[in-house]
Amino acid sequence: MKKLLASLFAVALLVGCGTATSEGAPATTETETTTTTTEASGDAKTYNVGVAIYQFDDNFMTLYRNEIESYFKTLETDDTKYNVTIVDGKNDMAEQSNQIDNFITQGMDVIILNLVQTSSADAIIDKVVAAGIPLVLINREPLGEDGDESYKGILDNATVCYVGADARQSGTFQGEIIAELPDKGDLNGDGKVSYIMIEGDPENIDAQYRTTYSIKALEEAIPVECLDDQVGNWAQAKGQEITANALSQYGDKIEVVFCNNDAMALGAAAAITAAGRKVGENIYLVGVDALDECQEMVKNGEMTGTVLNDHIGQSHTAVDVAVKALKGEAMDNYYWVDYVKVTK
Numbered sequence: 001m002k003k004l005l006a007s008l009f010a011v012a013l014l015v016g017c018g019t020a021t022s023e024g025a026p027a028t029t030e031t032e033t034t035t036t037t038t039e040a041s042g043d044a045k046t047y048n049v050g051v052a053i054y055q056f057d058d059n060f061m062t063l064y065r066n067e068i069e070s071y072f073k074t075l076e077t078d079d080t081k082y083n084v085t086i087v088d089g090k091n092d093m094a095e096q097s098n099q100i101d102n103f104i105t106q107g108m109d110v111i112i113l114n115l116v117q118t119s120s121a122d123a124i125i126d127k128v129v130a131a132g133i134p135l136v137l138i139n140r141e142p143l144g145e146d147g148d149e150s151y152k153g154i155l156d157n158a159t160v161c162y163v164g165a166d167a168r169q170s171g172t173f174q175g176e177i178i179a180e181l182p183d184k185g186d187l188n189g190d191g192k193v194s195y196i197m198i199e200g201d202p203e204n205i206d207a208q209y210r211t212t213y214s215i216k217a218l219e220e221a222i223p224v225e226c227l228d229d230q231v232g233n234w235a236q237a238k239g240q241e242i243t244a245n246a247l248s249q250y251g252d253k254i255e256v257v258f259c260n261n262d263a264m265a266l267g268a269a270a271a272i273t274a275a276g277r278k279v280g281e282n283i284y285l286v287g288v289d290a291l292d293e294c295q296e297m298v299k300n301g302e303m304t305g306t307v308l309n310d311h312i313g314q315s316h317t318a319v320d321v322a323v324k325a326l327k328g329e330a331m332d333n334y335y336w337v338d339y340v341k342v343t344k
């Protein structure tokens with residue numbers, strides 16, 4: 001079964017144009033470290049919480065980290081305070097590794113970590129476990145050898161867990177949003193859907209799975225043709241640039257723009273408008289995250305649909321698990337939060 005899963009995983013990742021090229025990481029603008037401290041009085045216990053985010057300059061992770069901070073506040077009581085320090089990894093694994101070293105030196109009681117690179121998961125897990133600090137991994141899932149939820153560093157360590165959402169589900173929902181349209185996305189009636197794909201960071205399993213599973217779901221309803229597949233690294237400006245180039249190259253041939261996240265879909269929407277095209281009339285556009293502005297756009301018809309990436313559910317679960325660990329309670333290996341399809 002494990003071998004079968006491994007081959008399916010390998011095949012699955014080959015779906016799509018297979019022409020994606022990396023365009024470099026988005027520029028980092030925010031670099032500050034956030035610290036929230038509430039002075040404990042009398043016998044109150046203050047816990048030190050270290051939160052390492054892969055990059056502050058990311059729409060979705062900004063919502064996520066702000067919610068971590070405010071949710072910790074709501075859990076404070078007269079007896080229990082949380083001193084939360086949030087650091088910006090600036091999309092640089094060496095920088096993030098130093099930040100984890102600092103957290104260890106500072107004696108953090110628990111660490112919540114959004115890895116820059118999942119390929120460094122073992123190195124980080126080893127040092128945090130050796131320091132005796134519970135570790136809650138979020139958002140970027142290190143995958144087991146079989147492409148499933150069996151990462152050894154997580155399974156083998158009782159004080160390490162992952163909190164996230166299954167990106168296969170978000171991809172499938174994107175494909176279904178198009179497949180469920182009256183014309184199944186085939187605006188020009190030629191019997192197939194011609195699309196472009198804009199991918200997030202290719203090292204990130206969310207990007208790989210969304211790329212694969214969106215097309216897999218659509219293909220179950222209608223044949224597809226991939227016109228272009230490019231890496232936009234989750235960034236709005238890249239989404240805009242890639243879409244603008246593709247629209248000038250392929251013009252009316254493009255029927256659907258798939259974006260691995262909403263930030264890139266916002267960029268794509270701007271390029272679509274600039275090219276004189278209209279979502280819902282002569283092109284379709286889908287993203288993932290359900291950022292507030294994208295929910296508005298879905299309502300107004302400026303986006304065909306998106307998929308809610310529940311940052312509230314995920315951040316609250318991550319914090320609840322961290323608090324469990326602080327109390328010395330056992331944690332599970334994996335915690336999952338569902339995606340939700342968002343259409344008009």
Ligand code: BGC
Nearest residue numbers: 058060139206234261289309
């Ligand atoms: C989100 C993206 C975000 C990425 C960061 C994904 O789950 O959909 O918007 O940029 O996580 O790792």
